[in-house]
Amino acid sequence: xxxxxxxxxxxxxxxxxxxxxxxxxxxxxxxxxxxxxxxxxxxxxxxxxxxxxxxxxxxxxxxxxxxxxxxxxxxxxxxxxxxxxxxxxxxxxxxxxxxxxxxxxxxxxxxxxxxxxxxxxxxxxxxxxxxxxxxxxxxxxxxxxxxxxxxxxxxxxxxxxxxxxxxxxxxxxxxxxxxxxxxxxxxxxxxxxxxxxxxxxxxxxxxxxxxxxxxxxxxxxxxxxxxxxxxxxxxxxxxxxxxxxxxxxxxxxxxxxxxxxxxxxxxxxxxxxxxxxxxxxxxxxxxxxxxxxxxxxxxxxxxxxxxxxxxxxxxxxxxxxxxxxxxxxxxxxxxxxxxxx
Ligand code: 26A
Numbered sequence: 223x224x225x226x227x228x229x230x231x232x233x234x235x236x237x238x239x240x241x242x243x244x245x246x247x248x249x250x251x252x253x254x255x256x257x258x259x260x261x262x263x264x265x266x267x268x269x270x271x272x273x274x275x276x277x278x279x280x281x282x283x284x285x286x287x288x289x290x291x292x293x294x295x296x297x298x299x300x301x302x303x304x305x306x307x308x309x310x311x312x313x314x315x316x317x318x319x320x321x322x323x324x325x326x327x328x329x330x331x332x333x334x335x336x337x338x339x340x341x342x343x344x345x346x347x348x349x350x351x352x353x354x355x356x357x358x359x360x361x362x363x364x365x366x367x368x369x370x371x372x373x374x375x376x377x378x379x380x381x382x383x384x385x386x387x388x389x390x391x392x393x394x395x396x397x398x399x400x401x402x403x404x405x406x407x408x409x410x411x412x413x414x415x416x417x418x419x420x421x422x423x424x425x426x427x428x429x430x431x432x433x434x435x436x437x438x439x440x441x442x443x444x445x446x447x448x449x450x451x452x453x454x455x456x457x458x459x460x461x462x463x464x465x466x467x468x469x470x471x472x473x474x475x476x477x478x479x480x481x482x483x484x485x486x487x488x489x490x491x492x493x494x495x496x497x498x499x500x501x502x503x504x505x506x507x508x509x510x511x512x513x514x515x516x517x518x519x520x521x522x523x524x525x526x527x528x529x530x531x532x533x534x535x536x537x538x539x540x541x542x543x544x545x546x547x548x549x550x551x552x553x554x555x556x557x558x559x560x561x562x563x
């Protein structure tokens with residue numbers, strides 16, 4: 223598995239990020255938490271116009287799984303990654319395609335002409351980022367898209383699948399199709415917990431797909447939310463990571479669970495093994511631009527390295543490097559021109 227043949231197929235919500243800095247007042251006005259990710263309520267839908275009118279907005283390609291796939295491509299030979307999602311027929315979609323083209327991620331978009339491409343208000347305060355999303359066309363994704371010739375071809379050749387957990391708010395049916403495809407061909411199926419509200423409010427969907435997940439990514443607050451959803455009765459991250467690893471499985475692969483916690487060490491739990499801890503390289507606070515996409519870059523780096531044949535420990539190192547690189551850029555992107563990692 224060295225890359226170059228669309229080994230990685232990712233699926234998620236393609237979003238255009240509308241990012242602002244010093245957004246304390248916006249958090250307050252819209253009742254958002256500093257380091258959270260939510261779906262916009264009807265009352266929050268005016269946030270997009272509000273930031274356009276009152277702030278300097280940076281538009282940058284987002285969508286958590288799409289970011290991760292672009293970052294996996296960063297460490298792989300050309301044409302190693304493809305991405306499935308639904309966009310509208312508008313300028314936002316063109317910007318997302320262009321960003322994917324630049325990084326060599328193949329966009330296999332379903333297009334819903336009636337609905338605008340999704341957007342995400344990214345409100346930066348210090349080293350925190352708050353994400354408020356209007357899914358738009360992203361939630362119009364239909365499983366029929368998986369039957370189109372282009373999607374079918376990459377799905378049937380994929381050696382590795384990645385699902386953004388965010389997709390579970392609307393797309394469990396399509397998600398299960400990929401999970402079962404991975405399982406039937408014995409290739410890894412990876413998933414991100416994505417945000418605390420996913421295990422919290424979409425528990426049934428998480429419970430349904432988790433037995434198929436060979437690799438789970440998450441951060442500390444998502445892991446805690448999963449533990450609460452399962453009434454695990456523990457806030458200890460080692461215990462939680464182990465419990466996710468040991469959760470029932472239909473796969474022949476021992477599940478690997480990777481929990482990041484910002485600058486603190488990354489936890490790796492593998493079903494049937496002792497939990498291990500990997501130091502996160504220190505980043506000089508002065509070098510931090512914003513943390514939007516850091517977790518996606520980490521996941522992308524880990525998957526890219528695994529596809530390139532690295533061990534899980536080596537892959538975590540690559541993930542840390544890309545996460546750190548992303549933090550030094552505006553938005554969920556890596557250095558361009560490319561640097562060797
Ligand atoms: C369903 N929701 C809320 C979302 C998202 C999302 N991607 C998919 N679905 N909310 C925020 N994001 C993306 O997360 C990235 C940072 O990890 C943002 O677009 C941002 O680029």
